[in-house]
Amino acid sequence: MFSPQGPSLRELAIQALSSVERGYDLLAPKFDHTPFRTPSALLDATAGALRPFGPFRTGLDVCCGTGAGLRVLRGLCPERMTGVDFSAGMLARARTAHPDADLVRADVRAGLPFSADFDLAVSFGALGHFLPGERPALFANVHRALRPGGLFAFPIGGPPPFTSVWYWALLGFDAAMRVRNAVWRPPFVMYYRTAPLRAVRDDLKAAGFSVSTVPLKDLGQRRDGAPRYRLILARKAATGRKPEAGRTSARRR
Secondary structure: OOOOOOOOHHHHHHHHOOOHHHHHHHHHHHHHHOOOOOOHHHHHHHHHHHHHHOOOOEEEEEOOOOOOOHHHHHHHOOOEEEEEEOOHHHHHHHHHHOOOOEEEEOOOOOOOOOOOOEEEEEEOOOHHHOOHHHHHHHHHHHHHHEEEEEEEEEEEEOOOOOOOHHHHHHHHHHHHHHHHHHHOOOOOOOOOOOOOHHHHHHHHHHOOEEEEEEEOHHHOEOOOOOEOEEEEEEEEOOOOOOOOOOOOOOOOO
């Protein structure tokens, strides 16, 4: 599951007993040697699906981590690419991998230091770190960062069938995480079953986006014929209502 360069079980245990921010600061030096990093196939499929919706000039990677998603922006946004994350450790790794990117430290739930700055925003593997009640602020802040007509895109996996091993594995993981957070502080928010497509779509619409999806065909289908992954396409109107969440200050480094 992990390469020899990846974290040890002891290091993972320490991370899991930390806050999300501190945990990722600790994991950052070895994160790219773990299965948690977004697979290249998913990045490539997303880039290919987005290309017909361009051209884009400027792009934002929301919760960029070590910068895997910046690779997508590099091929789509020739003028400027920016990554934002609240882990200083992850940003340090992203800065090494992408020295030409602007990197910003900020908590996307509290606010982003942008207003109508980007044509495209992407995000990979971040939704599980937000409780359902935190998604409206996240989506409203991304909406504010986009130019009129801008696009917010991210892949979302189809739910595994009830009869599959993955269904029960993810259910067990979420249950264990809820127990951990009930008895240990600070909490570590990471859930796999709190962002179903319908709920995510509703929250995006409430933030002012129009929402559609396209299948990521290159990633295959499930046994029932449904795509394994879809790409969420949330479009900011050329003119439209403002999201309700307020903007707060964030640090830039």
